[in-house]
Amino acid sequence: MAELNRYGEHVYWDPLPTVAVSQTLPIAGAGPGNSLGPPSDYLRGVWSERDWRNVPGPFYGAQTDSCGTGPLAAPDHVLLEDEYGSEVVFRQPRTVHETQLVLTAAWSDPFAGYACDGDDHWTLGQIRQWWADRTRLVEWIDRVDRMWSISDHEYERAHASAVRAYHHYLEHGLENDLREYGFWLEHRRAITPADTLPDLGP
Template identity: 45%
Template sequence: MTYWDPLPTVRALVGEPHPLWQGDLVRHDWSQPAPEGWEMRDWRNIPGPFYTANTDNCFTGRLCAPHHVAYEDGFCAEFVYRQPVGASEVHQLTCAAECDPFAAYGGDGDCHWTPDLVRDWWRERGRVREWALRMGWGEWATCEREELRDAAAGARAYLTHLTQGLEEYLRDYTFWLAEGRPAAPGEPLPKLGS
């Protein structure tokens, strides 16, 4: 895998019909900072360009991007648990961002993450794992409300991503941050640590 920069795809959508909608134009450049700012991002957002900071609690994010968005268990606010790695995934994530009434998504994570911060996040991933285990198999997993069951499913999907694919993505992303370019095929990637 080589890191793919999603930001050119995001910027090309601005003012154009969204590929997942019938004629509605993309109204916002989702490569910009979240209105509440980087400092207010949800701690569950994984490293990468996209994150959320104080989104709504209307259960809309997973309708557009179930493979990228999950809900926290306090107010059901959205966060990004998997970064997009192709144009169709950018379309899904920007759909989720466009549906958030607070427009609380940001795409300037590359301006804030450093290789050391990515490694720190990776070392602390046990906190996310504990949350995902509790959320994914807790009372919401069998709740009568479909949206709460879906929130639990999002936590389980996050847990799967933690163990299948996230480490490789973060190693590619760390290379991108350090070198300003994707790694060439066969080029060694930085280690994340334990």
């Protein structure tokens, strides 16, 4: 559930405080005594190498491996692209538990290609540019969905549901989440009734 402020309004939830103290968090799905360890050990993705399909936010995948472990760890947040099989963050975490799942996806990547320094790079203007180019993303989703949905490989058919979830999110919820994130980047505080969320454009 998204965080609410004292006025009962949805606000951007910042996962970075959870990341900062995540060293002792359990690896999702692992047995007792298996912790994530220092995030600097596995969050080493490079901003300039990020995949364009990553949704704006702190987390992104950049030249990850192609083993498909990320979607297993965080199926509501991570999917595979079809060119190299690398992993893409299509929904940012909005709770401690969801952050633990995305961190587990990152921890599972032997290439250490995830990162969570998006706040240091994204601006409201860049979010607007990404949103303006979403037709490209929809076209990719539709193409991959058609291809994977009828695949002879169960592995690909399973991943088709993730790209459909991304499409649904694009149409129902992502725009407002990006407006909240844009406000956060501009002000680094929760919104109040005196504030207005920024528009993303057409």
